[in-house]
Amino acid sequence: MIRLTNIQLPLDHNDAALENAIVSMLDINAEQLVRFDIFRRGYDARKKTRILLIYTLDVEVQNESSLLEKCADNQNIKATPDLNYHPVAKAPDALTERPIIIGFGPCGLLAGLVLAQMGYKPLILERGKEVRERTKDTFGFWRKRELNTESNVQFGEGGAGTFSDGKLYSQVKDPKQYSRKVLEEFVAAGAPDEILYVSKPHIGTFRLVSMVEQMRATIIELGGEIRFSARVDDLHIKNGQVTGVTLNKSERDDGEHIASRHIALAVGHSARDTFEMLLNKGVYIEAKPFSIGFRIEHEQSVIDQARFGPNAGNPILGAADYKLVHHCKNGRSVYSFCMCPGGTVVAATSEENRVVTNGMSQYSRNERNANSAVVVGIDPSDYPGGPLAGIELQRQLESHAYIMGGSNYDAPAQTVGAFLRGEKSEQLGTVQPSFKPGIKLTDLSDALPDFCIEAIREAIPEFNKKIKGFSFDGALLTGVETRTSAPISIKRDNNTLQSINTQGLYPAGEGAGYAGGIMSAAIDGIKIAEAMALHMNEEQSK
Numbered sequence: 052m053i054r055l056t057n058i059q060l061p062l063d064h065n066d067a068a069l070e071n072a073i074v075s076m077l078d079i080n081a082e083q084l085v086r087f088d089i090f091r092r093g094y095d096a097r098k099k100t101r102i103l104l105i106y107t108l109d110v111e112v113q114n115e116s117s118l119l120e121k122c123a124d125n126q127n128i129k130a131t132p133d134l135n136y137h138p139v140a141k142a143p144d145a146l147t148e149r150p151i152i153i154g155f156g157p158c159g160l161l162a163g164l165v166l167a168q169m170g171y172k173p174l175i176l177e178r179g180k181e182v183r184e185r186t187k188d189t190f191g192f193w194r195k196r197e198l199n200t201e202s203n204v205q206f207g208e209g210g211a212g213t214f215s216d217g218k219l220y221s222q223v224k225d226p227k228q229y230s231r232k233v234l235e236e237f238v239a240a241g242a243p244d245e246i247l248y249v250s251k252p253h254i255g256t257f258r259l260v261s262m263v264e265q266m267r268a269t270i271i272e273l274g275g276e277i278r279f280s281a282r283v284d285d286l287h288i289k290n291g292q293v294t295g296v297t298l299n300k301s302e303r304d305d306g307e308h309i310a311s312r313h314i315a316l317a318v319g320h321s322a323r324d325t326f327e328m329l330l331n332k333g334v335y336i337e338a339k340p341f342s343i344g345f346r347i348e349h350e351q352s353v354i355d356q357a358r359f360g361p362n363a364g365n366p367i368l369g370a371a372d373y374k375l376v377h378h379c380k381n382g383r384s385v386y387s388f389c390m391c392p393g394g395t396v397v398a399a400t401s402e403e404n405r406v407v408t409n410g411m412s413q414y415s416r417n418e419r420n421a422n423s424a425v426v427v428g429i430d431p432s433d434y435p436g437g438p439l440a441g442i443e444l445q446r447q448l449e450s451h452a453y454i455m456g457g458s459n460y461d462a463p464a465q466t467v468g469a470f471l472r473g474e475k476s477e478q479l480g481t482v483q484p485s486f487k488p489g490i491k492l493t494d495l496s497d498a499l500p501d502f503c504i505e506a507i508r509e510a511i512p513e514f515n516k517k518i519k520g521f522s523f524d525g526a527l528l529t530g531v532e533t534r535t536s537a538p539i540s541i542k543r544d545n546n547t548l549q550s551i552n553t554q555g556l557y558p559a560g561e562g563a564g565y566a567g568g569i570m571s572a573a574i575d576g577i578k579i580a581e582a583m584a585l586h587m588n589e590e591q592s593k
């Protein structure tokens with residue numbers, strides 16, 4: 052097939068327009084066109100009154116090779132690349148050992164699925180509960196303030212992204228087209244087909260729940276095994292080589308030991324106890340930069356109007372998002388992160404007596420408010436003190452937010468107007484908070500280090516120049532947003548993907564510092580599965 056890129060058509064184009072554009076771009080007769088698929092559809096909304104749809108199409112035509120030759124100089128006309136996933140290995144018939152995957156978030160899910168598809172029958176260990184039980188616990192916390200520290204927004208089947216907006220795009224380089232494999236697996240598990248072609252696909256919370264269940268069933272069908280409430284509390288290492296794990300240790304119980312020399316560590320950014328255990332075991336860990344800030348909420352209609360003007364509400368465009376960045380006078384950068392159109396702000400702690408914000412939405416994105424994190428980049432020089440010092444800072448900020456919120460899991464909040472003026476908020480503006488269990492109006496200026504407050508105060512009016520209404524008095528800030536990514540990196544070798552000082556251990560996904568979001572974590576899961584499979588075959592053939 053031939054891939055045509057950068058086909059621009061008006062938002063309200065008719066059905067025939069795509070066909071006409073193909074015929075004209077390739078300079079062929081309509082009869083020569085056999086069929087076409089939309090590979091990607093995005094939009095350009097820079098001119099609100101003239102929003103354009105931008106298509107990438109895969110086209111089947113007669114005389115394909117001569118046409119490609121004729122159009123060789125046109126950068127927008129090329130042969131369609133191979134998008135099929137090609138497994139790199141196959142498990143030996145007599146497999147002597149099963150690989151273990153710790154964590155069943157997007158990274159562990161894709162690592163487990165790909166290993167199972169290649170015949171390696173992985174054993175997946177997940178500290179949280181299966182997704183339906185987990186959903187009850189998570190919503191229970193939001194409604195009743197009863198936190199289950201092992202089953203919540205961060206922990207349980209599906210990982211951190213399960214109660215989310217389900218945004219599925221990432222900016223990681225992906226020359227091997229792994230993202231296509233991820234999207235196809237998601238569609239096979241029940242995600243809407245459109246995620247394959249819209250430029251910013253998203254799934255929403257409820258669909259993610261059933262997809263995750265379906266993917267679990269596929270892994271089991273292929274011989275894999277998934278154990279819930281199976282928290283890895285110890286890693287066995289002998290002469291620099293992992294040899295197994297211990298599950299669910301307690302004061303009264305030594306826990307269960309499971310042997311394996313091939314262990315993927317896909318534990319996400321909130322597995323703080325696991326990071327402590329790994330550091331004590333001598334696994335090499337470094338502190339890394341991350342970001343902290345607040346969630347900001349506006350009415351979605353304000354954002355739609357600012358982005359799409361008269362086209363606000365057009366169903367093809369959906370609820371508008373935004374992406375903003377500002378470089379401040381104090382040298383810090385402030386940026387919007389994990390923007391959730393038509394969604395809600397959620398309580399995302401996994402530890403008692405702490406408050407952390409995040410955002411989620413449903414597929415329809417039709418809640419009243421838009422929310423996004425507004426965060427400031429910080430780095431290890433801001434939190435000196437060893438590999439886990441960033442976690443200590445996160446904990447301090449989250450505990451302080453808990454107290455500011457009234458010590459009952461309500462989050463501290465402030466209207467944007469009051470925050471910019473440096474006054475305590477006495478009453479809400481027009482934006483009604485979506486955070487559950489609730490918020491407490493206060494002064495957020497000591498919720499973060501001074502340089503962060505200063506940077507956010509400078510950035511919000513700057514953002515208003517791009518999104519009119521952003522600095523509106525009645526918009527709402529809720530805090531604190533501390534778990535934007537892992538504050539650590541568990542270093543691995545670039546070729547083998549194994550820990551630089553612990554053979555057979557594959558640090559992966561967001562918790563190890565190799566992903567930031569559902570798609571990049573899932574892609575990393577595929578890479579890890581491939582590295583494990585190749586290494587296992589090499590070892591077994593010795």
Ligand code: FAD
Pocket residue numbers: 153154155156157158159176177178179204205206207208209210211212213214215216217218219220281282283284317318319320321322325389397399409410411559560561562566567568569570572573
């Ligand atoms: P995780 O998803 O964190 O999974 C790690 C898993 O490991 C967890 O299930 C945990 O229970 C388990 N685990 C931890 N320790 C142990 C242990 N010792 N033993 C056994 N199991 C263990 N990203 C996007 O791209 N789009 C979004 O719209 C989006 N929205 C989000 C909304 C919310 C509310 C949150 C919290 C996150 C959101 N993210 C989003 C971020 C995204 O969820 C993460 O980047 C992604 O889930 C990371 O995947 P992972 O597999 O590396 O880790």
